[in-house]
Amino acid sequence: MRILLAEDDDALREMLALSLRRHGHQVDEATDGFAAEEALRGNGCDLLVLDLGMPRLDGVQLLRRMRARHDPTPVLVLTARDAVDERVLGLKLGADDYMTKPFALPELEARVEALIRRAAGGLTQVTLGTLRMALSDRQVWADGQPLELSAREAEILEQLMRKAGQVVIKSRIAQRLSDDGNAPSDNTIEVYIHRLRRKIEPAGVRIRTIHGLGYLLHADEPEA
Amino acid sequence: MPMSPRPERHSTLRQRLVLRLLGPILLLTVLWGWAMHTIVLHFAGQAYDLALEDTAQTLAAQLRAERGVATVDLPDAARQMLVFDREDRIFFAVLSPQNEILIANALLPAPPTGHDASESLFYDGTLDTLELRLVESVIPVGADGAVYRVRIAETLHKRETLARKVLQAVLVAQVLFLAAAGLLMSKGVGHGIAPLQRVSQAIARRGQHDLSPIDEQRLPAEVFAQVHVINDLMRRLGEAFVAQRRFIADAAHQLRTPITVLHTQAQLALLSRDEADLRDAVRKIDGGAARLARLANQLLNLSRAEAAQVQRFDPVAIDPRALIEDIVALQVPLALQRGIEVSVELPPQLPAVPGNHDLLGEALANVVDNAIRYTPAGGRVVVSAQAEAHRLCIRVTDSGPGIDTGDYEMALRPFQRGATAPGGGSGLGLAIANEVVAAHRGRLDLSPAPGRSGLMVTFELRVVHED
Numbered sequence: 276m277r278i279l280l281a282e283d284d285d286a287l288r289e290m291l292a293l294s295l296r297r298h299g300h301q302v303d304e305a306t307d308g309f310a311a312e313e314a315l316r317g318n319g320c321d322l323l324v325l326d327l328g329m330p331r332l333d334g335v336q337l338l339r340r341m342r343a344r345h346d347p348t349p350v351l352v353l354t355a356r357d358a359v360d361e362r363v364l365g366l367k368l369g370a371d372d373y374m375t376k377p378f379a380l381p382e383l384e385a386r387v388e389a390l391i392r393r394a395a396g397g398l399t400q401v402t403l404g405t406l407r408m409a410l411s412d413r414q415v416w417a418d419g420q421p422l423e424l425s426a427r428e429a430e431i432l433e434q435l436m437r438k439a440g441q442v443v444i445k446s447r448i449a450q451r452l453s454d455d456g457n458a459p460s461d462n463t464i465e466v467y468i469h470r471l472r473r474k475i476e477p478a479g480v481r482i483r484t485i486h487g488l489g490y491l492l493h494a495d496e497p498e499a
Numbered sequence: 500m501p502m503s504p505r506p507e508r509h510s511t512l513r514q515r516l517v518l519r520l521l522g523p524i525l526l527l528t529v530l531w532g533w534a535m536h537t538i539v540l541h542f543a544g545q546a547y548d549l550a551l552e553d554t555a556q557t558l559a560a561q562l563r564a565e566r567g568v569a570t571v572d573l574p575d576a577a578r579q580m581l582v583f584d585r586e587d588r589i590f591f592a593v594l595s596p597q598n599e600i601l602i603a604n605a606l607l608p609a610p611p612t613g614h615d616a617s618e619s620l621f622y623d624g625t626l627d628t629l630e631l632r633l634v635e636s637v638i639p640v641g642a643d644g645a646v647y648r649v650r651i652a653e654t655l656h657k658r659e660t661l662a663r664k665v666l667q668a669v670l671v672a673q674v675l676f677l678a679a680a681g682l683l684m685s686k687g688v689g690h691g692i693a694p695l696q697r698v699s700q701a702i703a704r705r706g707q708h709d710l711s712p713i714d715e716q717r718l719p720a721e722v723f724a725q726v727h728v729i730n731d732l733m734r735r736l737g738e739a740f741v742a743q744r745r746f747i748a749d750a751a752h753q754l755r756t757p758i759t760v761l762h763t764q765a766q767l768a769l770l771s772r773d774e775a776d777l778r779d780a781v782r783k784i785d786g787g788a789a790r791l792a793r794l795a796n797q798l799l800n801l802s803r804a805e806a807a808q809v810q811r812f813d814p815v816a817i818d819p820r821a822l823i824e825d826i827v828a829l830q831v832p833l834a835l836q837r838g839i840e841v842s843v844e845l846p847p848q849l850p851a852v853p854g855n856h857d858l859l860g861e862a863l864a865n866v867v868d869n870a871i872r873y874t875p876a877g878g879r880v881v882v883s884a885q886a887e888a889h890r891l892c893i894r895v896t897d898s899g900p901g902i903d904t905g906d907y908e909m910a911l912r913p914f915q916r917g918a919t920a921p922g923g924g925s926g927l928g929l930a931i932a933n934e935v936v937a938a939h940r941g942r943l944d945l946s947p948a949p950g951r952s953g954l955m956v957t958f959e960l961r962v963v964h965e966d
Contacts, residue, residue: 377792441829441832442827444824446824485828487843488828488841
């Protein structure tokens with residue numbers, strides 16, 4: 276993927292470029308807004324990683340001009356400013372995602388991947404451990420063997436797999452399952468989870484119960 | 500001379516006071532002049548009336564009774580003396596009991612009412628077009644007591660002249676009085692409000708950093724109260740400035756330590772010869788940078804929470820369930836990583852809370868984060884909520900070492916880390932939560948976790964009134 280990195284701080288830009296290249300992306304660098312704009316008009320890119328505070332033409336102006344000429348390139352905004360007000364501004368101007376400095380590199384990688392994927396038309400499957408789910412029909416394989424899941428079980432598993440490592444809140448699982456406005460009860464959800472556990476845990480994943488809150492799916496790694 | 504801005508549309512205090520006082524005084528003066536005028540005319544009239552009565556008595560003395568028939572002997576000289584007056588014309592008439600005229604120089608009108616012999620009756624009347632003041636005396640004559648009447652009348656010229664002169668004198672006196680009163684009032688009011696001007700000049704002369712109190716000596720009670728309030732504000736502003744400076748100094752100090760650590764670690768990394776040592780050092784640098792990042796974020800959060808107390812935000816109704824679930828869910832991975840069990844206990848119904856979503860979320864996240872960091876592996880963190888009489892209480896209970904009850908107050912202040920604090924905390928979490936809750940006009944309460952070691956942090960928040 277071709278990524279344009281517009282950042283005026285040399286140390287940060289070089290580091291980010293190094294990291295992105297290491298993940299197999301082709302990276303063009305720009306040190307100010309005008310250079311970035313030139314690169315956009317020239318070669319173009321699949322994703323623009325844009326620092327808001329740049330000299331000459333700053334990120335906010337660049338973004339505004341891009342969107343004014345209907346440039347659809349996805350934009351990931353970086354800023355050192357306070358998140359709350361600028362997030363609103365950035366998203367209003369048409370940024371697709373937003374990160375506040377300082378941030379961790381893995382986080383940046385994840386966001387970049389997500390944006391590129393979204394631009395390419397989204398995910399086709401999700402995997403965790405040896406578990407794999409095709410999103411088109413929610414068919415699940417464990418270690419290459421198809422798993423028999425009910426429609427509801429598969430729906431819940433998709434939610435858990437999409438947010439693997441994070442808590443999926445129980446009441447929201449129920450809300451998403453309600454087809455006619457009647458959300459299934461907590462007990463019903465518990466029954467589904469119970470069945471899911473029996474079916475998927477042999478594949479090396481765990482559903483943890485967070486009492487009063489929800490569930491968290493993670494790979495069954497040797498844990499500390 | 501210091502500039503005193505005084506836009507046109509503001510009437511001065513002096514103008515307002517003088518105008519307020521002058522109106523009633525003008526009214527009183529007019530009433531007082533009218534009363535003076537009336538009183539003077541009354542007594543002067545009485546004096547003229549007495550003179551008129553004297554004339555009547557003189558004429559009455561000329562009545563002679565002979566065998567029951569009275570006659571008036573009025574020689575020419577006497578008659579001339581009788582009607583002589585420097586300004587007015589005098590008329591007289593003497594009437595028999597049968598109302599026959601014994602002697603007269605005019606047909607004088609009868610009094611409007613009857614009266615007995617003991618006293619004279621004064622009345623007003625007209626003769627042709629002349630306005631007259633009259634007196635009638637009743638004179639019993641002879642043994643059978645036949646009653647004769649003597650009437651004397653005079654025109655009103657000297658009375659009117661007197662009235663005019665009295666009026667003029669009173670008016671002149673009043674104008675002088677009003678002028679003097681106005682002048683004195685203006686001066687007096689000016690003197691009275693001079694302390695106000697002194698105070699405003701004293702404030703105008705100040706530099707922006709001079710927050711010392713204004714001199715409260717020799718001020719009248721009303722101004723003293725105002726100045727006292729201003730001084731109180733100055734004192735609090737001064738304290739806020741000091742706190743701000745201390746905060747910046749503390750913040751710089753807090754940043755300095757992890758930066759020094761980073762620096763040292765980087766230098767160690769440069770010295771390390773083997774790959775494993777290098778990786779270890781770099782991992783430590785990464786951890787130090789993460790702590791530094793967290794600290795910077797916390798500082799921003801704290802300043803935002805403090806600003807929220809000064810600049811009020813527009814509160815929206817917040818669903819506490821969604822807020823708690825979202826915030827705790829984000830913290831669970833950290834808890835699991837540290838081997839801590841997190842659970843949430845919420846009743847089915849919770850009242851909405853008016854507030855700012857980001858600030859409250861930040862506050863709760865900080866307290867939960869603290870609880871997780873301070874609790875040793877294998878411990879528990881419980882987040883619960885309960886509606887209690889116009890309040891919503893959100894409680895975060897941990898099974899960590901807790902805080903000594905004597906240190907609670909200190910724990911809510913920025914940069915104060917308890918004796919039990921592990922490394923890595925910024926010492927700002929509780930301070931941020933405290934500021935946020937204060938900005939929501941609620942209370943943050945610390946107490947020992949019930950039934951075990953550990954800390955319980957209670958957010959007491961006002962609820963949205965249902966009406």
